[in-house]
Amino acid sequence: xxxxxxxxxxxxxxxxxxxxxxxxxxxxxQGPLFAMxxxxxxxxxxxxxxxxxTLVGGIGTALGFVFALAATRxxxxxxxxxxLDALAFLPLISPPFTTSIAIIFSFGPRGLITHDLxxxxxxxxxxxxxxxxxxxxxxxxxxxLTLKPVLAxxxxxxxxxxxxxxxxxxxxxxTVTLPLCIPGFANAFLLLFAASLADFATPLILAGSxxxxxxxxxxxxxxxxxxxxxxxxxxxxxxxxxxxxxxxxRWWVARGHYVTVTGKVGPRxxxxxxxxxxxxxxxxxxxxxxxxxxYFYALLFYASVVKAFGADHSFTLAHYRVIFTEGLKAIRxxxxxxxxxxxxxxxxxxxxxxxxxxxxxxxxxxxxMTVMLNxxxxxxxxxxxxxxxxxxxxxxxxxxxxxxxxxxxxxxAPTGVRATIAQLQQIDPSLEEASTGMGAGSFETFRRVTLxxxxxxxxxxxxxxxVRSLTAISATIFLISIGWTLITVRxxxxxxxxxxxxxxAFSVLVVAMVFAVTGLIALLLRRLRAPGTMALAGSMxx
Amino acid sequence: xxxxxTLIGAGLGLAAFAALPAQAQQTLNAYSIWxxxxxxxMLEAFEKQSGIKVNFLRFSSGEALARxxxxxxxxxxxxxxxGPVETFAAGVKEDVFQPHKxxxxxxxxxxxxxxxxxxxxxxxxxxxxxTNSKFLADNKLQAPQSWNDLxxxxxxxxxxMADARTSGTAVTRIFSIxxxxxxxxxxxxxxxxRMRPSIQLYTKSGGGGxxxxxxxxxxxxxxxxxxxLDTKAKGYDxxxxxxxxxxxxxxxxxxxxxxxxxxxxxxxxxxxxxxxxMQTLFAAHKINFVPAHPKVATEPSLAAVLKDAKIFxxxxxxxxxxxxxxxxxxxxxxxxxG
Numbered sequence: 045x046x047x048x049x050x051x052x053x054x055x056x057x058x059x060x061x062x063x064x065x066x067x068x069x070x071x072x073x074q075g076p077l078f079a080m081x082x083x084x085x086x087x088x089x090x091x092x093x094x095x096x097x098t099l100v101g102g103i104g105t106a107l108g109f110v111f112a113l114a115a116t117r118x119x120x121x122x123x124x125x126x127x128l129d130a131l132a133f134l135p136l137i138s139p140p141f142t143t144s145i146a147i148i149f150s151f152g153p154r155g156l157i158t159h160d161l162x163x164x165x166x167x168x169x170x171x172x173x174x175x176x177x178x179x180x181x182x183x184x185x186x187x188x189l190t191l192k193p194v195l196a197x198x199x200x201x202x203x204x205x206x207x208x209x210x211x212x213x214x215x216x217x218x219t220v221t222l223p224l225c226i227p228g229f230a231n232a233f234l235l236l237f238a239a240s241l242a243d244f245a246t247p248l249i250l251a252g253s254x255x256x257x258x259x260x261x262x263x264x265x266x267x268x269x270x271x272x273x274x275x276x277x278x279x280x281x282x283x284x285x286x287x288x289x290x291x292x293x294r295w296w297v298a299r300g301h302y303v304t305v306t307g308k309v310g311p312r313x314x315x316x317x318x319x320x321x322x323x324x325x326x327x328x329x330x331x332x333x334x335x336x337x338x339y340f341y342a343l344l345f346y347a348s349v350v351k352a353f354g355a356d357h358s359f360t361l362a363h364y365r366v367i368f369t370e371g372l373k374a375i376r377x378x379x380x381x382x383x384x385x386x387x388x389x390x391x392x393x394x395x396x397x398x399x400x401x402x403x404x405x406x407x408x409x410x411x412x413m414t415v416m417l418n419x420x421x422x423x424x425x426x427x428x429x430x431x432x433x434x435x436x437x438x439x440x441x442x443x444x445x446x447x448x449x450x451x452x453x454x455x456x457a458p459t460g461v462r463a464t465i466a467q468l469q470q471i472d473p474s475l476e477e478a479s480t481g482m483g484a485g486s487f488e489t490f491r492r493v494t495l496x497x498x499x500x501x502x503x504x505x506x507x508x509x510x511v512r513s514l515t516a517i518s519a520t521i522f523l524i525s526i527g528w529t530l531i532t533v534r535x536x537x538x539x540x541x542x543x544x545x546x547x548x549a550f551s552v553l554v555v556a557m558v559f560a561v562t563g564l565i566a567l568l569l570r571r572l573r574a575p576g577t578m579a580l581a582g583s584m585x586x
Numbered sequence: 587x588x589x590x591x592t593l594i595g596a597g598l599g600l601a602a603f604a605a606l607p608a609q610a611q612q613t614l615n616a617y618s619i620w621x622x623x624x625x626x627x628m629l630e631a632f633e634k635q636s637g638i639k640v641n642f643l644r645f646s647s648g649e650a651l652a653r654x655x656x657x658x659x660x661x662x663x664x665x666x667x668x669g670p671v672e673t674f675a676a677g678v679k680e681d682v683f684q685p686h687k688x689x690x691x692x693x694x695x696x697x698x699x700x701x702x703x704x705x706x707x708x709x710x711x712x713x714x715x716x717t718n719s720k721f722l723a724d725n726k727l728q729a730p731q732s733w734n735d736l737x738x739x740x741x742x743x744x745x746x747m748a749d750a751r752t753s754g755t756a757v758t759r760i761f762s763i764x765x766x767x768x769x770x771x772x773x774x775x776x777x778x779x780r781m782r783p784s785i786q787l788y789t790k791s792g793g794g795g796x797x798x799x800x801x802x803x804x805x806x807x808x809x810x811x812x813x814x815l816d817t818k819a820k821g822y823d824x825x826x827x828x829x830x831x832x833x834x835x836x837x838x839x840x841x842x843x844x845x846x847x848x849x850x851x852x853x854x855x856x857x858x859x860x861x862x863x864m865q866t867l868f869a870a871h872k873i874n875f876v877p878a879h880p881k882v883a884t885e886p887s888l889a890a891v892l893k894d895a896k897i898f899x900x901x902x903x904x905x906x907x908x909x910x911x912x913x914x915x916x917x918x919x920x921x922x923x924g
Contacts, residue, residue, distance in 0.1 A: 085921055085922035088922065149801070152803040153721075153802060154803055168743060169798070170786055170787050253787050253921075256921075264749065264752060268646075268648040268749070352820040353801075354800060354822065355820055355821035355823075443662050524643070526617070526641055526663060527641070537791075540789060541621050541622075541794060543621070543622075544797060
């Protein structure tokens, strides 16, 4: 049954996508691939995408590391750390292109920063630099959330030993701390690389005509020309680096465990704080970044309450009135879809996680790998795959809410699977064996013993499902229909029509709703006394 | 066990959900190519007047047409609402419409209808040049008066216009360039190649570049007058001008989808939209479309803007059969740049 679902919503669309890309007149051929790659714009786009993804990965990882160092090694007070976390959380829970709005206002020949503040001329708001900036700001929190536990998990005794051998602070950092972080770096880099490779919305708004990237080209090819074949081929080209990254990541993550599995740390488990000389530049970088993020979001909020940004700055609530009247359907549809997707996705995560860790059955690892597939692939591929697979008989789902729900469940429940696996690995199976030994059936045991134990993972899964239902766009933009539309798609539509007021107001609403719901879930988790917020925050990739 | 039960339950739940019964009230589904802020007041007025509930979703014209073609086997909508004539002409070629001649049909000029009744016009929408006043002043330029003015070095990397893959504004622009070059494709594409270094961004929607031009982030662009005048009305300091060689105007159409599930409701909308009942609402809502119906007067300030402009209609008999090929050529030759 599980395999049926996974097969239908993970493997089948992917297979259909590949078929569409490589089937020419009933024959398998690489002809379409070469034809596509023969066009200069597509080769150029591929190259640009790889450059962009590499830069986003590198710079984002570096910034994430700085943030993680500041959070773990600078003896910050709890409120300061809280602020740091909240700030890192903000770009993660916003629709992926919200910073693009602020960037269009800030850079370029009349930009608030480049022109009004710095008096520069001849600058442009479009191209690699602004796209890079927007993506780095959006995705660096993934690196922060990946690296923070790694840094915090390093056994302080190792560094203390180095210190007692009279190594200087810098030397310890360089020869002990940094090497221990390498798997974390790799993991963060790859996460960011994949996220950038999937992002078509930011480049759609910011890349400009001289810096085409592949996800955007695939999107335009499909939505504009309904060239399924071309879109499928372009997605396949995207699939190759994404798969390489995914496999590399699995490999690194598997290796990465040795960092934390150093045995129980003694009672004095405090990490070595950094010397003041190192703290000042670190905190300066963090503050600068914080200011930039705060500035962008303030600008976004401002744009949502003025009549016409750049022309008429008188206060108005008209944009909010627009989203709550004309946009009401999108809000309602989104919440209904999120409402259905949340429990399904949460349950799916727990059930698959449970089966994979606790039951021995053939194809267990294959199941886990397959389930993670939709999560690891760029959303454009998943969306196009769904569109191709479910647009024609035997299974017609396009135009329904079901296709969007299925897309969310199979794309974002895997984070719940991961959380469940992590949770269960810390729980001794003997608890369950005791229950079975006393005559309870396997279902009874699951319900009364295991389920309560994995509740935190379940709620983490719920949180991710909700956040993603409200913010994701790359896959679902292909799946909206006359009956079912989504807030994120409305925002993008508003942005590309440059109805900025409503776009900004929608974005503010999304951020507010997500903060409210994740706050509620965090509260629930705290009552369950489980450190689940990290699992929630740490699994927002893609 | 649990997994099986839950998933079956979930599956059933979803199935039930997907097949919610149709409401008793008469409904109508449409894709609107007009941006929401133009389409909504019109469709709401229609709902009020007819009691028919209209569900609509906005797409750029390329997207809307592509969807309609993809859904041919199982149409999801009844009416394609708004959008330049070349989109409708291409739709006729793809056989996605069914004829319906509204009462206004006889009164409309020949260029405002398909002879067979496959589509009918609801408005006329000329293209214009729109430039940022400060940009012009900084570069000591006049608002462009000729297509060739756009080749001036000051415009390098400063123009925004729509992407022909998604936007009908772009396709109308390309057909305008073809017309002023006597439909000589080699000459027209050569001009577009020379204009290419000026392009900063190709936008997904036709009006996408209006705000950057308004803000001064771009120097100018080619837009439909309805978008350009709206930008000006919002308070952005922009200038609207017309090239002396002439520029195209696109009839904005409406059509009944072949195999529509609610054909009667669809026909009612078409009858209403092609009549003065809807087109007199343009002025009231400050929507600067030129009415297609001869009995509706053009709003005076709009008429003043258009007074001396040389404007020619896009010929659907030429645009329809050539649209696909020309767009593909644009994608291959113009989009990548030099």
